[in-house]
Amino acid sequence: MTMTNRNDSMIRDIKLAPHGKVKLDWVKAHMPLLNNIETQFRKELPFNGLRVSICLHLEAKTGYLAQVIQAGGAEVAVCGSNPLSTQDDVVAALVESGITAFAWHDVTDEEYHMHLNKALDFKPDAIIDDGGDLVGILHTQRLDQAKEIIGGCEETTTGIVRLMALEKSGRLQFPMMAVNDAYCKYLFDNRYGTGQSVWDAVARTTNLVVAGKTVAVIGYGWCGKGVAMRAKGLGAKVIVTETDPIKAIEAYMDGFEVMSIGEAAAHADIFVTVTGNRDVIADGHFDIMKDGAIMCNAGHFDVEINKNDLAARAVTVREVRKNIDEYAMKDGRKLYLLAEGRLVNLAAGDGHPAEVMDMTFALQALSLKHVVRNGKSLGARVHSVPAELDRYVANLRLQTLGIKIDQLTKEQASYLNS
Structure with a gap:
């Protein structure tokens, strides 16, 4: 009311x-x-x-x-x-x-x-x-x-x-x-703020461990750098995807594995989009993701993960925890989207x-x-x-x-x- x-x-x-x-x-x-x-x-x-x-x-x-x-x-x-x-x-x-x-x-x-x-x-x-x-x-x-x-x-x-x-x-x-x-x-808010608050929100929402998992960070601007750095600190293996060749080299020299999203989609357990662009995870990416893969977005708008493409592939969609929607695929795999693909650190956390x-x-x-x-x-x-x-x-x-x-x-x- x-x-x-x-x-x-x-x-x-x-x-x-x-x-x-x-x-x-x-x-x-x-x-x-x-x-x-x-x-x-x-x-x-x-x-x-x-x-x-x-x-x-x-x-x-x-x-x-x-x-x-x-x-x-x-x-x-x-x-x-x-x-x-x-x-x-x-x-x-x-x-x-x-x-x-x-x-x-x-x-x-x-x-x-x-x-x-x-x-x-x-x-x-x-x-x-x-x-x-x-x-x-x-x-x-x-x-x-x-x-x-x-x-x-x-x-x-x-x-x-x-x-x-x-x-x-x-x-x-x-x-x-x-x-x-x-x-x-940007040196502090975008890097340290986003880096910490994204993982605060993911941990609070999923109640799952990050250590030992493979994390794909989509975008290596200052926010992406922070997310990747904190994922590494939590014990994850980190993959970075980029469209900018200079940022890709930077990620490589920072010690991260660099590949295309098409390749990363088959390897990661957790995906974090940080690009500010649309449809960076879309269409065929969902077809090759692991069973149990978790997706979230740390960009401003909820357009980075194409929810329409994801829903079109799902047999059922249900909320399994607060701020976690489960998309059951036709082949039996289950993919999880946090906070409706909105800015995860604020939609599912305190920022x-x-x-x-x-x-x-x-x-x-x-x-x-x-x-x-x-x-x-x-x-x-x-x-x-x-x-x-x-x-x-x-x-x-x-x-x-x-x-x-x-x-x-x-x-x-x-x-x-x-």
Whole structure:
């Protein structure tokens, strides 16, 4: 049963708020960078008088980011960026704290797009997007509204790809910060965050051992590197598949076996897709998989594993554990798909560790401040996060860890610049 709260939020049950607040308190205790920025924002009020709509995976860490933006003076609305990753208790706690929310767990496609549109009906001055969903609607269905947006930030590789296509075609209407491409995002969030959270989710969902199994990692970008590294650490034999010859050589020299997906399909016990592309496991791949093979996706959209091809080959489909669907093939083999092929670390887990997301969300908050401060003078392009913000976040992280590093002397700096 959904309900409308006093601030016109659309949530499932406001009574869940106390449990969600406990989750928020936990991540706040482990996100010192955002603590620091929240204190700054309360003094500076960089978003005073502005409205900000945020489309992200609505769990506790994201919830705290929304509260930090709110602390900077903004009126904030949130909606989910994945049908299965929203945590209803966190959403309820955000509404209790004065944030407008349009979200609940396990939405239909119709409800999902309704929530996106509601977040835009909020009439934001700036946005934080994940996968380009808000930007996509603004540029296809709400072009007049798009022209009024000051700018925003994008969280994922998939979103950056969509933004670059808009920029290349000359259609992008406002500046967007490519937060995903900042060093303090992809080197840590994409690699260590994805690497750990994928296997957290797989282990929690299946209750099976990873050691001794053969794992196929489909895609060797920064997320794929993290997934492969953690699989190896858990004792798995790791196969990497790639379309990029340079990344394939990199995987080979990192000690992994490299082959085509057509070959890997017959060998792996667990498949993890991390490409951002569609149909990377499809069609005949299912015909040669081992009995008991497990598939999951760590890319943004649920298009990497072709569920239609899989279902067409199945005699029966049933849920055998929460977030595990069993597809029984005509020849008696059983193949398993986790979390409906959606982003497994959030659809079947709690997402990246809080300390990792602390760096990413520090960049998000500071990048949004940069966009709002500079406005459309930035130009309607995809912008890199300024190097000084990247270094500021890195130094802040070192401070919270109690780590001191060397500083260049004037002579050394002069030598390097000579």
